[in-house]
Amino acid sequence: AAAVAAAGDAPMMRAAGLLLQARAVALRAETMPIDEPRLAQFESAAQLARAASDVRPQWDEPLELLIDLYQPDGPVAHPQRYRQVIDQIANRIGPGPLATRVLAADAVRRGEPEMAIERVLRQYVSDPSDPSAVRLLVALWERFGPRGEAERWLESRLADTDDPHALEQLVRGLVSRDRIDEASARLDAWTAERGSDPAIRRLREMVAEIGGAPETAVELGLARLLRRPPGPRRALELAALLARNERPAAAVEHLQWIADTADDAKERHLLGAISVARRLGPPHEDPMTLTLAEAAVRRYPALPHAVYHAGLVSAATTGERTRFSALARRVAERDTSGDRGEGVLALRDTAQQLADLDRPDAAVELLRTRWDSRPPASDDARALLVSMILAAEAARPGRARSVIAWLEDLDGAGGIPPVPMFEDQPTLADAYMGTSQLFTLLGDDAGSDELLTAAIRLTPDDAMALNNRGYARIEAGRNDAETVASIERAFQLEPEETSILDTIAWLRYKQGRLADDDGPGALTLLERVLARPDGRDPEVLDHYGDVLWRTGRASAAVEVWREALEQLQLPERRNLTMRQYDAIQSQGWGLLVADPGSIYDREDGARIAHLQEKLAAVEAGTTPPVAPLFAELAGS
Numbered sequence: 182a183a184a185v186a187a188a189g190d191a192p193m194m195r196a197a198g199l200l201l202q203a204r205a206v207a208l209r210a211e212t213m214p215i216d217e218p219r220l221a222q223f224e225s226a227a228q229l230a231r232a233a234s235d236v237r238p239q240w241d242e243p244l245e246l247l248i249d250l251y252q253p254d255g256p257v258a259h260p261q262r263y264r265q266v267i268d269q270i271a272n273r274i275g276p277g278p279l280a281t282r283v284l285a286a287d288a289v290r291r292g293e294p295e296m297a298i299e300r301v302l303r304q305y306v307s308d309p310s311d312p313s314a315v316r317l318l319v320a321l322w323e324r325f326g327p328r329g330e331a332e333r334w335l336e337s338r339l340a341d342t343d344d345p346h347a348l349e350q351l352v353r354g355l356v357s358r359d360r361i362d363e364a365s366a367r368l369d370a371w372t373a374e375r376g377s378d379p380a381i382r383r384l385r386e387m388v389a390e391i392g393g394a395p396e397t398a399v400e401l402g403l404a405r406l407l408r409r410p411p412g413p414r415r416a417l418e419l420a421a422l423l424a425r426n427e428r429p430a431a432a433v434e435h436l437q438w439i440a441d442t443a444d445d446a447k448e449r450h451l452l453g454a455i456s457v458a459r460r461l462g463p464p465h466e467d468p469m470t471l472t473l474a475e476a477a478v479r480r481y482p483a484l485p486h487a488v489y490h491a492g493l494v495s496a497a498t499t500g501e502r503t504r505f506s507a508l509a510r511r512v513a514e515r516d517t518s519g520d521r522g523e524g525v526l527a528l529r530d531t532a533q534q535l536a537d538l539d540r541p542d543a544a545v546e547l548l549r550t551r552w553d554s555r556p557p558a559s560d561d562a563r564a565l566l567v568s569m570i571l572a573a574e575a576a577r578p579g580r581a582r583s584v585i586a587w588l589e590d591l592d593g594a595g596g597i598p599p600v601p602m603f604e605d606q607p608t609l610a611d612a613y614m615g616t617s618q619l620f621t622l623l624g625d626d627a628g629s630d631e632l633l634t635a636a637i638r639l640t641p642d643d644a645m646a647l648n649n650r651g652y653a654r655i656e657a658g659r660n661d662a663e664t665v666a667s668i669e670r671a672f673q674l675e676p677e678e679t680s681i682l683d684t685i686a687w688l689r690y691k692q693g694r695l696a697d698d699d700g701p702g703a704l705t706l707l708e709r710v711l712a713r714p715d716g717r718d719p720e721v722l723d724h725y726g727d728v729l730w731r732t733g734r735a736s737a738a739v740e741v742w743r744e745a746l747e748q749l750q751l752p753e754r755r756n757l758t759m760r761q762y763d764a765i766q767s768q769g770w771g772l773l774v775a776d777p778g779s780i781y782d783r784e785d786g787a788r789i790a791h792l793q794e795k796l797a798a799v800e801a802g803t804t805p806p807v808a809p810l811f812a813e814l815a816g817s
Contacts, residue, residue, distance in 0.1 A: 203229035294325035361392040413450035443476035451477040471495035486527035497543040513554035541576035564598040576774035581628035647671040
């Protein structure tokens with residue numbers, strides 16, 4: 182819209198561009214929180230609308246927008262400016278539908294409904310063909326006039342003239358008061374005397390539908406539409422009528438006709454057909470949506486991404502892999518906005534819906550096709566696209582090796598973009614390390630291990646990579662030399678790092694080295710962690726309780742387990758933790774590929790259950806199920 186306003190030479194074009202821009206800004210403001218920036222956006226919309234009105238003073242539409250913005254209950258209510266617009270409408274535009282509506286509403290606000298009715302009556306007498314005047318007049322009488330005044334006026338009007346607008350308002354009024362038989366009788370009498378026309382036939386449909394005869398209403402609607410010559414508009418309206426009345430198979434016939442004749446259809450007909458198809462429900466919705474989307478983008482490649490989105494989602498849902506791939510290639514070819522990143526943002530919406538439908542494989546194909554076609558020029562767009570590809574890959578089991586190979590290719594082709602979850606200028610090892618955390622979050626410990634091993638091969642002294650791999654392995658019961666060496670080396674490199682201290686303590690516990698021997702044992706190491714401001718984490722407390730129990734300090738162990746359980750069961754913790762899991766995926770990786778609640782249940786939920794089990798065993802006088810030592814695992 183801004184481009185149209187800037188480039189338009191003729192006043193009409195420039196005014197249209199300014200008005201479009203004003204409406205776009207106002208729509209954007211409506212989605213914003215109620216705060217100062219939102220008010221500033223509405224004020225900007227008003228300025229643009231005033232500019233459009235200055236270019237074309239006799240044009241109604243900018244003034245209508247200004248009335249909506251400045252009226253007493255508008256988003257930027259301003260009595261003085263509102264009155265200025267009212268005066269402009271009254272003095273510069275003169276009589277007409279807009280002046281009538283606005284000045285009548287103003288009279289009602291001032292408590293002068295009689296003046297409003299008089300003004301609308303004058304407009305109706307001057308232009309009986311204006312249906313808005315009749316509707317407004319009836320509404321004013323219904324609200325402010327004597328009871329039955331609107332109906333009496335409509336009856337007198339119909340006695341003097343053949344006014345279809347008056348008939349429509351009379352019939353609608355009768356129907357609203359449940360006088361269905363009278364409404365039908367009036368329509369019968371009108372048809373007998375004057376014949377039928379499309380407006381009368383639509384009224385008959387309305388009366389039949391409200392009167393409890395939906396099948397009759399549908400048949401009347403079909404008969405009315407079939408009177409028209411064949412064409413996309415007729416087919417679209419027939420499909421919409423049938424879909425609305427739960428006849429999807431019949432609707433599909435007309436939608437298929439539109440798809441078959443797409444080369445002769447206008448954009449609006451194809452877009453409308455897709456909208457109808459998406460309301461059909463299974464099993465018709467997705468196949469028909471896909472067919473129409475394919476036809477639409479073949480005829481109009483520059484259609485909005487929403488059309489491609491509908492087709493891609495439908496293709497993935499129906500398992501049409503070849504057709505999905507073809508659409509994905511079309512999306513990649515048409516995305517000429519890579520420098521600014523809008524194309525990647527549109528792809529994110531589609532990839533997210535595919536992930537929501539449990540089709541991360543389709544999301545990967547779509548995103549990878551875009552990357553392989555031409556990586557975006559913008560750093561931010563490239564980083565977002567790479568992070569989404571990694572997130573969608575991580576949601577599929579057994580994809581670590583593929584991810585490792587792809588990251589290696591990226592690194593060799595110019596470097597890895599600064600994905601939010603990586604370092605600012607990530608090395609290949611950084612990328613492996615960061616992606617391993619995503620695999621861990623999603624519960625793919627084997628994939629995380631592969632990524633960490635790849636990182637360690639490149640940077641053997643990365644303490645956190647060594648630590649994370651070692652901890653996950655001992656949690657899984659592994660006691661091999663490589664695992665132990667990883668943890669020992671991490672502790673040697675960063676002996677004061679809290680998470681590394683906890684890992685080496687847990688290794689000592691698993692080895693049965695609870696007390697100090699040649700070096701600090703599990704008890705000493707955990708007490709070092711707990712002495713730190715951030716050390717009393719539920720996981721650390723759980724570990725500490727197990728050590729205390731094995732060293733004969735049962736009462737202290739119970740107190741520590743209770744403290745851990747209390748932390749985990751704080752009312753706000755679950756929601757806060759789930760929001761964090763959501764943010765890590767949505768904001769950090771660009772896609773939400775796993776339910777935050779499921780992650781919580783696997784992590785905190787499992788720990789809560791285990792702590793409760795241990796405390797219940799103590800209360801019952803039995804041995805609590807503390808974590809087994811390596812020796813006990815080997816013996817079992």
